[in-house]
Amino acid sequence: KNQVEQSPQSLIILEGKNCTLQCNYTVSPFSNLRWYKQDTGRGPVSLTIMTFSENTKSNGRYTATLDADTKQSSLHITASQLSDSASYICVVSAYSSASKIIFGSGTRLSIRP
Amino acid sequence: DTAVSQTPKYLVTQMGNDKSIKCEQNLGHDTMYWYKQDSKKFLKIMFSYNNKELIINETVPNRFSPKSPDKAHLNLHINSLELGDSAVYFCASSQDFGRARIDTQYFGPGTRLTVL
Numbered sequence: 001k002n003q004v005e006q007s008p009q010s011l012i013i014l015e016g017k018n019c020t021l022q023c024n025y026t027v028s029p030f031s032n033l034r035w036y037k038q039d040t041g042r043g044p045v046s047l048t049i050m051t052f053s054e055n056t057k058s059n060g061r062y063t064a065t066l067d068a069d070t071k072q073s074s075l076h077i078t079a080s081q082l083s084d085s086a087s088y089i090c091v092v093s094a095y096s097s098a099s100k101i102i103f104g105s106g107t108r109l110s111i112r113p
Numbered sequence: 114d115t116a117v118s119q120t121p122k123y124l125v126t127q128m129g130n131d132k133s134i135k136c137e138q139n140l141g142h143d144t145m146y147w148y149k150q151d152s153k154k155f156l157k158i159m160f161s162y163n164n165k166e167l168i169i170n171e172t173v174p175n176r177f178s179p180k181s182p183d184k185a186h187l188n189l190h191i192n193s194l195e196l197g198d199s200a201v202y203f204c205a206s207s208q209d210f211g212r213a214r215i216d217t218q219y220f221g222p223g224t225r226l227t228v229l
Contacts, residue, residue: 042223043222044220046218087154101158103155103157
């Protein structure tokens with residue numbers, strides 16, 4: 001069964017600290033993995049997209065890693081800011097079928113001053 | 114310069130009514146999507162249109178029907194609304210779905226539908 005699981009469900013850290021969010025997937029055959037940021041009451045916004053051959057991709061203070069062998073991805077946030085408070089959603093697409101775009105349930109990140 | 118816009122932002126209606134949600138994108142993208150986000154915050158794809166052709170149709174009730182008058186618009190029509198239809202509905206668009214599959218989806222702000 002195609003699944004995307006994220007951990008932790010929620011996370012609270014102090015402003016300025018780093019954190020890492022995890023994503024494990026069983027979607028096959030793998031096409032790409034994306035991380036989205038969703039602010040409360042708004043639509044998701046793309047942070048990174050990685051294909052099978054990419055291990056790391058950065059977008060400012062966000063760095064995503066991908067291990068296609070273990071089917072794991074992480075999103076590392078450096079020097080967190082209050083504006084980083086949001087839900088972070090991992091999305092995995094399968095290559096063979098247009099219908100297989102699987103969303104994780106997200107990690108709710110709260111940054112405290 | 115809103116890239117993907119949806120109307121209305123909020124929709125409150127009675128069970129059994131028929132309603133539509135409109136979506137427009139000004140990005141020149143080829144493909145548009147509708148997603149449903151339930152109370153548990155799971156996003157599930159419902160439909161997508163590429164060049165006015167339905168290419169995804171997940172197991173959604175046939176009370177839901179997407180309508181695309183042109184490449185820039187994908188409206189969602191819902192008949193005989195039920196309590197379980199209450200959710201946030203997101204429209205999205207992307208440039209090239211199907212070939213490279215590394216297209217970024219741009220999401221609209223969402224429409225919060227409440228069925229009473």
